[in-house]
Amino acid sequence: MNYDKVIVPITVLGSGRVLDQIRLVEITMTINNKYTWYYPYKLGPVSFQDGGPTVSIPLAGIENVLK
Amino acid sequence: MAWLIAFCVGGLVSLAYFYSIKVGIADLGKQHAAAIESGSRPRELGQEEGHETPSPKVDAYIQPGSSNPYPPQTILGGIVWDDKYVDVRLDIGVGAVAIQNLDFEVALDTSIAGIGQISQFAGVTSFPDGRQMPSVSLEGTDDKGKPITVPLVPTQGLAQIAPRYRVHCNALYSNTALHLVIASVALNQATQGRLPEQLFAPKRSPHLIKLKGTFEAASQQFPIEFQRTFDNPESERPTRLPAQTVHTPKPITHVPQPPSENLTTITVEARMTCTIKEGEELPPSTQDIIGGFGTGQLVGSAGTVELSRTNPVEFRKQRNNEMIVVNHFYVANSESLIGTPIF
Numbered sequence: 385m386n387y388d389k390v391i392v393p394i395t396v397l398g399s400g401r402v403l404d405q406i407r408l409v410e411i412t413m414t415i416n417n418k419y420t421w422y423y424p425y426k427l428g429p430v431s432f433q434d435g436g437p438t439v440s441i442p443l444a445g446i447e448n449v450l451k
Numbered sequence: 452m453a454w455l456i457a458f459c460v461g462g463l464v465s466l467a468y469f470y471s472i473k474v475g476i477a478d479l480g481k482q483h484a485a486a487i488e489s490g491s492r493p494r495e496l497g498q499e500e501g502h503e504t505p506s507p508k509v510d511a512y513i514q515p516g517s518s519n520p521y522p523p524q525t526i527l528g529g530i531v532w533d534d535k536y537v538d539v540r541l542d543i544g545v546g547a548v549a550i551q552n553l554d555f556e557v558a559l560d561t562s563i564a565g566i567g568q569i570s571q572f573a574g575v576t577s578f579p580d581g582r583q584m585p586s587v588s589l590e591g592t593d594d595k596g597k598p599i600t601v602p603l604v605p606t607q608g609l610a611q612i613a614p615r616y617r618v619h620c621n622a623l624y625s626n627t628a629l630h631l632v633i634a635s636v637a638l639n640q641a642t643q644g645r646l647p648e649q650l651f652a653p654k655r656s657p658h659l660i661k662l663k664g665t666f667e668a669a670s671q672q673f674p675i676e677f678q679r680t681f682d683n684p685e686s687e688r689p690t691r692l693p694a695q696t697v698h699t700p701k702p703i704t705h706v707p708q709p710p711s712e713n714l715t716t717i718t719v720e721a722r723m724t725c726t727i728k729e730g731e732e733l734p735p736s737t738q739d740i741i742g743g744f745g746t747g748q749l750v751g752s753a754g755t756v757e758l759s760r761t762n763p764v765e766f767r768k769q770r771n772n773e774m775i776v777v778n779h780f781y782v783a784n785s786e787s788l789i790g791t792p793i794f
Contacts, residue, residue, distance in 0.1 A: 387751035387788075390758070392721045394778050395745045397764055399734035403774065408724035409589060409603060412650060416715050417641040420562060421579065422612035422650060425587055425603035432725050436776075437591035437601075439721055443751075 388443050394436040403432040411441055505548040505668035507623075509677035511660045514538035514632075518656065528567020528632040533610065536564055537656045539633040545623045548668050553620040553629070555664020555675060556580055559657040561635045564610040566618060570630040574621030577631070579613035612636060618664075633660075646720045646779065657681065713790050717782040719747065719758060724775050733774070737763035747780045749788070756788050 390413070396403060410424045423441075517538030525532040532538075541557065557566070566577035589601040616633075623629055637655045639647035662677040727733070739762045747758030761779035768774050782788060 387749045387753055387756070389750050390719060390747065391750065392719055392747035392758065392778065392780055393745045394721050394723050394776060395740065395764060396766075396776050397734070397738045397740060399738075399766065399776075402727055402731040402733060403725040403776075404728045405726045406589070406723060407726060407773065408722075409587065410720075410722040410724075411587065412646055412720040412722075414641045414646060414716070414718045416712070417718075419614045420612065420638050420641070420650075421614075422562075422610065422638075423587070424609050426609070427589075427601065427603065430589070430601050431594060433592045433594060434596075436723070437589045440588045440590060442587075 390441040390443060391438060392441070393438040396436045398435075400432060400435060406430045406432055406437070409439060411439065413441075504546075505550055505666070505673055506546045507550060507553075507666065507675060508544040508546075509662060509675070510542045510544070511662075511677070511679050511681075512540055513656050513681055514540050518654070527634075528569045530565040530567045530632065530634050531609070532634070533564070533636070535636050535651050535654050536634040537561070537636075537654065539635045539657060539660065541566075541631040541633055541660070541662070542628050543623070543631075544628040545625060547625050549623060549625045550666045550668045551622045553623060553664070553666040553675070554618070555662050556615050556617050557633070557660065557662045558615040559633070559635050559661075560659040561637045561655070561657040562612050562614060563616045564612050564634040564636040566616050566631055566633050568630065569632050570628065572620060572623065572627075572629055575618070575629070576620075577616055577618045579611050580615035580617050610634075610636070612638070641716070641718055646718055713792055714788060715790075717749070717758075717788075718761075719780040721778045721780070722775050723778075724769075724773055727768075727772050727774050733768060734766045736767065737765055739763045749782065756782055756786050759783050 392411075406427050408424060408426055410422065412420065412422045414420045517536075520534040521527070521532045521538075527538070530536075539559065543553065557563070563579075568575045568577075587603040589603055591599060591601075593599045618631065620629055635657045637652040638650055639652045641647065658681050660677075660679050660681070662675070664675050665672050666675055667673070740760055742760075744760070746760060749756040749758060758780035759782070761781055765777035766774055767777065
């Protein structure tokens, strides 16, 4: 098996009017409740729009365990 | 009669003399042949006084005093140090034989937030096991409703937490040592397929370090393997490298595979930190989402696996006029991916 990307839509459930700018996106992935990858990404000035962004994460860092 | 006796004795002495000369010449011939043979045969690694055996020595220890926080914004081996980190040192000493292409994976019984070099060798690279930190993209719309993609690249010095790291070093000269610093961080474990509310556990030292890889010397590849238990993590470092660390002068013929483990859970948590507009009413701290709405995907040549959502969506107000929105996803047990080998 081979998977190379995770796509997760971040939803704010209608609370988008509250949010101004996206500053940081953190992705944490855990396999078997014990192997954890955590990646933080700081952003420049990116305005929050609509219902929320979709995050696309290449599995380069964990592809070995998903083969 | 006396002349006859003298003649016989003299003859015997002469015979004995000539025989001794013959035996001596034969011995010299054997020695010379042995010398020629040994001189024409290529020397094998480790054959002479151990000087030509590649024997890197590995040592690891908890840096004394690292249980206390380092000063804010301390940068150690390129790592922006965090109070949650424990300073683990990994030294690889090289003897009389220089080595090339040292390449290994290292793991602790905690997680690794980064590895940096505190010696001065060029060509030393470390990254979470697999490849470099993935470059994420953020897809959404702009203020006019048009689709837009924001590429997110890794921020230098930020934590890249993974269970294992890979380290590569192009070359280590003879009688030198590579000194690495490992930022160990303890994470709370996921339970029942859900990540903990607080990802970072209270600071604690690791108790185990494992290293496994290869290096090259004299155009041959050799294994390198090391494991150490920190019985007393706060103790001072050992005064000399342990003798049993690595000494395997046999070239690699095969790489043994670790035992297989089946996949039981995959969880993904996405946190988005945003500034808050003034005057707007804040949402409740949690909100449930309708089942089947806004699912994620795991995609690749093997197909597509749905990532279901776990309720609730969380809204965490921060003191600095920011809010963290937390979304949880998991792979349902019904997916065929669950139960397949992962190693």
